[in-house]
Amino acid sequence: xxxxxTIDDHRIAKLAAFAIALHMVEAVIPSPLPGVKxxxxxxxxxxxxxxxxxxxxxxxxxxxxxxxxxxxGQFMSPTFALSLSGALLSLGTLWAAQHLxxxxxxxxxxxxxxxxxHIAGQLIVVRLWLIPHASVSYLxxxxxxxxxxxxxxxxxxxxxxxxxxxxxxxxxxxxxxxx
Amino acid sequence: MRKWPxxxxxxxxxxxxxxGISALKQEPLYHTQSxxxxxxxxxxxxxxxxxxxxxxxxxxxxxxxxxxxxxxAWKPASSNQPSELGTLNTAFANGNKPxxxxxxxxxxxxxxxxxxxxxxxxFNPAIGHLVSxxxxxxxxxxxxxxxxxxxxxxxxxxxxxxxxxxKDNTAYSTNPNVKLDLGGYAKGYALDKAAEYLRNQxxxxxxxxxxxxxxxxxxxxxxxxxxxxxHPRKPAAIAALDLADGWxxxxxxxxxxxxxxxxKRYCHIIDPNSGYPVQHTQSVTVLIPPQKxxxxxxxxxxxxxxxxxxxxxxRTAAMLDIQYFMVIDQQSNIVVxxxxxxxxxxxxxxxxxxxxxxxxxxx
Amino acid sequence: MLSxxxxxxxxxxxxxxxxxxxIIFSVMLTVYLFQTLWSHEHASKVQxxxxxxxxxxxxxxxxxxxxxxxxxxxxxxxxxQGKVRFSKSPCHNQYCVHQGWLTRSGQAAICLPNQISLxxxxxxxxxxxxxx
Numbered sequence: 183x184x185x186x187x188t189i190d191d192h193r194i195a196k197l198a199a200f201a202i203a204l205h206m207v208e209a210v211i212p213s214p215l216p217g218v219k220x221x222x223x224x225x226x227x228x229x230x231x232x233x234x235x236x237x238x239x240x241x242x243x244x245x246x247x248x249x250x251x252x253x254x255g256q257f258m259s260p261t262f263a264l265s266l267s268g269a270l271l272s273l274g275t276l277w278a279a280q281h282l283x284x285x286x287x288x289x290x291x292x293x294x295x296x297x298x299x300h301i302a303g304q305l306i307v308v309r310l311w312l313i314p315h316a317s318v319s320y321l322x323x324x325x326x327x328x329x330x331x332x333x334x335x336x337x338x339x340x341x342x343x344x345x346x347x348x349x350x351x352x353x354x355x356x357x358x359x360x361x
Numbered sequence: 362m363r364k365w366p367x368x369x370x371x372x373x374x375x376x377x378x379x380x381g382i383s384a385l386k387q388e389p390l391y392h393t394q395s396x397x398x399x400x401x402x403x404x405x406x407x408x409x410x411x412x413x414x415x416x417x418x419x420x421x422x423x424x425x426x427x428x429x430x431x432x433x434a435w436k437p438a439s440s441n442q443p444s445e446l447g448t449l450n451t452a453f454a455n456g457n458k459p460x461x462x463x464x465x466x467x468x469x470x471x472x473x474x475x476x477x478x479x480x481x482x483x484f485n486p487a488i489g490h491l492v493s494x495x496x497x498x499x500x501x502x503x504x505x506x507x508x509x510x511x512x513x514x515x516x517x518x519x520x521x522x523x524x525x526x527x528k529d530n531t532a533y534s535t536n537p538n539v540k541l542d543l544g545g546y547a548k549g550y551a552l553d554k555a556a557e558y559l560r561n562q563x564x565x566x567x568x569x570x571x572x573x574x575x576x577x578x579x580x581x582x583x584x585x586x587x588x589x590x591x592h593p594r595k596p597a598a599i600a601a602l603d604l605a606d607g608w609x610x611x612x613x614x615x616x617x618x619x620x621x622x623x624x625k626r627y628c629h630i631i632d633p634n635s636g637y638p639v640q641h642t643q644s645v646t647v648l649i650p651p652q653k654x655x656x657x658x659x660x661x662x663x664x665x666x667x668x669x670x671x672x673x674x675x676r677t678a679a680m681l682d683i684q685y686f687m688v689i690d691q692q693s694n695i696v697v698x699x700x701x702x703x704x705x706x707x708x709x710x711x712x713x714x715x716x717x718x719x720x721x722x723x724x
Numbered sequence: 725m726l727s728x729x730x731x732x733x734x735x736x737x738x739x740x741x742x743x744x745x746x747i748i749f750s751v752m753l754t755v756y757l758f759q760t761l762w763s764h765e766h767a768s769k770v771q772x773x774x775x776x777x778x779x780x781x782x783x784x785x786x787x788x789x790x791x792x793x794x795x796x797x798x799x800x801x802x803x804x805q806g807k808v809r810f811s812k813s814p815c816h817n818q819y820c821v822h823q824g825w826l827t828r829s830g831q832a833a834i835c836l837p838n839q840i841s842l843x844x845x846x847x848x849x850x851x852x853x854x855x856x
Contacts, residue, residue: 286742
């Protein structure tokens with residue numbers, strides 16, 4: 183039996199693989215505070231969202247969460263729950279935020295909003311399930327600062343990537359035109 | 362990727378700030394709280410090994426317990442172990458035959474009489490019968506039926522400290538209506554005893570709080586001991602001040618021991634001239650500079666100021682040589698002597714904002 | 725795709741007006757979070773003492789009732805989202821219950837008859853001892 187794969191499937195697989203790689207790289211970087219990570223894999227999600235569509239971005243993001251946790255042996259662990267809840271809330275926010283007018287809001291806004299949603303999702307899991315009696319409230323400002331900072335950086339990177347890409351396409355076009 | 366290390370450093374700084382706050386470095390501070398006969402005793406000792414600090418604190422508690430046993434005015438003499446004061450009160454009631462008392466009690470009586478005279482009778486530990494008719498001798502206050510005739514009779518009987526004759530460790534009273542209640546004196550006395558004991562034991566730094574009256578020895582590390590003053594109507598401190606070596610602070614309030622009847626508050630501080638609890642004042646705080654009986658003064662001096670009417674309060678304070686005092690009246694207006702105002706740091710947000718604080722300078 | 729691995733220097737020239745608004749809003753939110761959740765007076769724990777012993781310390785960030793057995797009976801201490809109070813006490817005068825909510829570090833409620841005290845502890849205590 184052979185499974186029919188489409189070009190879309192391949193594209194999703196490739197992008198997801200890249201996101202997984204970034205996720206893994208980040209997983210081995212020691213973090214001074216549990217939960218505070220740059221979230222560079224989100225760059226891929228954002229890139230895919232803006233380059234293709236929301237469905238592809240959602241696939242890439244969810245695949246990354248599941249595959250990374252399987253590879254790291256964290257499937258169904260608290261880390262996985264944190265990762266998944268963060269990704270889901272982040273996707274929900276992106277779904278809503280993609281309708282913002284592109285003239286005024288770039289990838290940077292999406293990235294910051296997604297980062298805030300990501301920590302919010304994680305904190306909800308911490309509060310409701312992992313350590314319901316612990317005081318997480320005093321950690322919230324730190325997480326928010328991290329979200330703002332990394333959301334901005336990731337957004338700038340994504341914006342730059344998209345800009346390079348369009349420039350590349352445009353230069354391609356001009357080359358074609360000259361010949 | 363040059364940006365990552367910078368961001369990681371930023372996060373690391375936050376993490377260190379958190380760690381720094383949570384892991385406040387361990388101080389050589391021993392702190393204990395105990396209840397002794399319905400009184401909260403809170404002792405802090407700084408800079409002594411914990412074992413020794415514990416022993417010292419226990420000894421202070423033990424001394425206070427002994428003092429309480431000796432001065433408990435309400436144990437009837439007929440019970441198996443009457444207190445020394447209980448025996449004396451029985452003797453006072455039964456006639457004017459002198460009975461033997463301990464040198465310690467004799468000294469206390471002479472000192473208390475002195476202070477009573479100085480306060481023109483507003484501090485009057487001889488009105489034990491009035492206190493018990495209001496039910497204020499019990500640990501738990503309950504509303505009593507106010508018997509105006511009885512109160513008037515008790516005031517008319519005019520029990521005064523000067524009715525007591527102390528001579529060669531004996532005492533008798535020329536007035537059978539005298540019943541001693543050293544409730545407004547004993548805590549301060551215990552404070553002085555505790556400070557004296559700790560100093561004799563070479564303790565440099567300690568803070569002793571007996572039922573709200575506090576005396577300081579030395580400092581809390583490189584800073585002075587810091588003391589909060591209870592807000593009479595809120596579960597918080599209204600102000601804070603530094604208590605330097607040898608200083609003592611005391612507050613009389615209508616909020617610690619009282620009962621309410623028909624919407625009126627009856628607190629444990631009785632005006633000996635009327636026989637009724639004082640209702641015009643919420644609290645009086647006095648700060649006492651270092652002297653031999655700083656603890657006693659912190660306990661005693663706030664009462665006459667509390668009892669005196671508003672216009673007489675400053676004069677009453679001057680009469681007792683009290684420079685540092687604060688009065689909060691029933692409308693929550695605050696009157697502070699200039700000397701004390703310079704030492705206070707207000708903590709209550711309302712006072713900070715409205716500053717309806719009236720400053721009074723002593724004449 | 726490999727361009728992602730090259731170090732792309734973030735530049736601010738891609739920022740649009742809406743991005744700036746988002747950043748300003750986020751900074752304000754973060755500052756607000758710091759102010760409300762990190763103020764020094766904010767207490768984090770309540771310490772319950774029974775007699776001369778520290779009975780327990782509870783985090784204030786929860787909703788729960790704690791039943792404590794004191795000298796004369798059971799008292800109920802109610803913790804709710806950063807605040808704590810005596811909600812039931814067997815004592816006659818009920819001063820402790822009337823004290824109401826304690827919210828800031830250093831605040832205390834004492835039930836002398838039942839020998840139970842509550843004290844809020846936070847990052848910083850404004851004083852060593854309370855004069856009352």
